[in-house]
Amino acid sequence: MEILAFGVTADEKPLLERAFAGQHEVRCLDVFLDEDTAPIAAGYEIVSSSVNADLSGRVLNTLAAGGTKMITQRSTGFNNIDLDVARRLGMTVGRVSYYSPHSVAEFAWTLAMAVNRKITRASNRTRDFDFRLNGLMGRDFHGRTAGVLGTGKIGEAFARIARGFGMDLLGWDIARNPACLELGMKYVDKEELFARADLISLHVPLLEATRHIVDATALKAMRDDVILVNSSRGGLIDTEALVAELRAGRFTGVGLDVYEAEAGVFFLDKSLEPVEDDTLARLVTFPHVLVTSHQAYYTADAVGQIIEATVRNVADYLAGRRSENTLVPS
Known part of the structure; x- marks a missing residue:
């Protein structure tokens, strides 16, 4: 399966690719997920978003219409996600509940x-x-x-x-x-x-x-x-x-x-x-x-833990499991 990851930095890209190697392909984009970029995700069942993504109801509806069923956000905060709409659409939403x-x-x-x-x-x-x-x-x-x-x-x-x-x-x-x-x-x-x-x-x-x-x-x-x-x-x-x-x-x-x-x-x-x-x-x-530019989390240790959690979130979704990272179960 190919996963589409939005808002990936140059430092983060090789870490994501390495973490998913042998399990899934990952297509990394440096653009952020919002109303303008959501159509890019058409055909991708799993999408990974970054902390500044716009996951409002309109974006979620666009993603769902394109076939996206699971969103795994690479951050702890999730105030940018309309969880009620995700629930209504039957989408699974995960986050990273812990990093350094x-x-x-x-x-x-x-x-x-x-x-x-x-x-x-x-x-x-x-x-x-x-x-x-x-x-x-x-x-x-x-x-x-x-x-x-x-x-x-x-x-x-x-x-x-x-x-x-x-x-x-x-x-x-x-x-x-x-x-x-x-x-x-x-x-x-x-x-x-x-x-x-x-x-x-x-x-x-x-x-x-x-x-x-x-x-x-x-x-x-x-x-x-x-x-x-x-x-x-x-x-x-x-x-x-x-x-x-x-x-x-x-x-x-x-x-x-x-x-x-x-x-x-x-x-x-x-x-x-x-x-x-x-x-x-x-x-x-x-x-x-x-x-500064929202970089407090940006250490090799923390980003590595965020990516590890993202990989687990994908594995849990495919296996039908819930975890402490699950915000909206399927």
């Missing part, structure tokens, strides 16, 4: 360290042989307070690194993680976390209940010198409200690996095109804001 939490947690810390110590500004200066220190002063994380919004596997990994820095820990989640409690984390309501933390990192999934969990009210409650990091989902932050606070001169630094309107922009080369998103254009002009 360290990949995302370590990258969140990379963003925090970079904005704290002005690494981007320093690097740009030294390229021009400007070695002055003016404007590059950071601060110790040791002895300060880290607020972790979402204390699942990734939040726990982030908290462990924070403890390594000698930070106090505040946490918020719908359930307490015993491992985080053992680290000395104090669970508080999110309003207290926003008000007290020197560093805030977001590690909750994007659901209706968490969309814009960091809204204008939350942002105003934060310390003027806070560092805010989001490596989870862009929709957790009200970006317009964030820009308003940044324009007011607040926050030591903001590190964003995700953006709520990233679909159609992230993972693509837009360097020769006019900028259509005024909010994103404004964000990247702030010297204390660092925006």
Whole structure:
């Protein structure tokens, strides 16, 4: 059987082909799955999508009409998939329920360290042989307070690194993680976390209940010198409200690996095109804001685990099995 994989990066392609070798053929496309590209999947029973795919009802109907019966998404998040429509169409939908939490947690810390110590500004200066220190002063994380919004596997990994820095820990989640409690984390309501933390990192999934969990009210409650990091989902932050606070001169630094309107922009080369998103254009002009292209998960370890799970999802579908990755069974 030949599987069609959308949104495959150059780094990912040989790993996918190697993982399926001897079992199935895999056709890798670098275009993302959306309304325009869905017709390409006609004749493919199994389709693999990437994190920024559009799997709305219209796309799913196009896929089903072309003969697609199974979708396996190469990501943990699935807020982009209309599961009700998939269920009505009788399609099987799988995802990756687990991959290395360290990949995302370590990258969140990379963003925090970079904005704290002005690494981007320093690097740009030294390229021009400007070695002055003016404007590059950071601060110790040791002895300060880290607020972790979402204390699942990734939040726990982030908290462990924070403890390594000698930070106090505040946490918020719908359930307490015993491992985080053992680290000395104090669970508080999110309003207290926003008000007290020197560093805030977001590690909750994007659901209706968490969309814009960091809204204008939350942002105003934060310390003027806070560092805010989001490596989870862009929709957790009200970006317009964030820009308003940044324009007011607040926050030591903001590190964003995700953006709520990233679909159609992230993972693509837009360097020769006019900028259509005024909010994103404004964000990247702030010297204390660092925006990266949804790459927190992008390590050989994590991508390898994602691909292994994708191979298992295909095998389970063909064998009529369910697993922890199954979102919609056949």
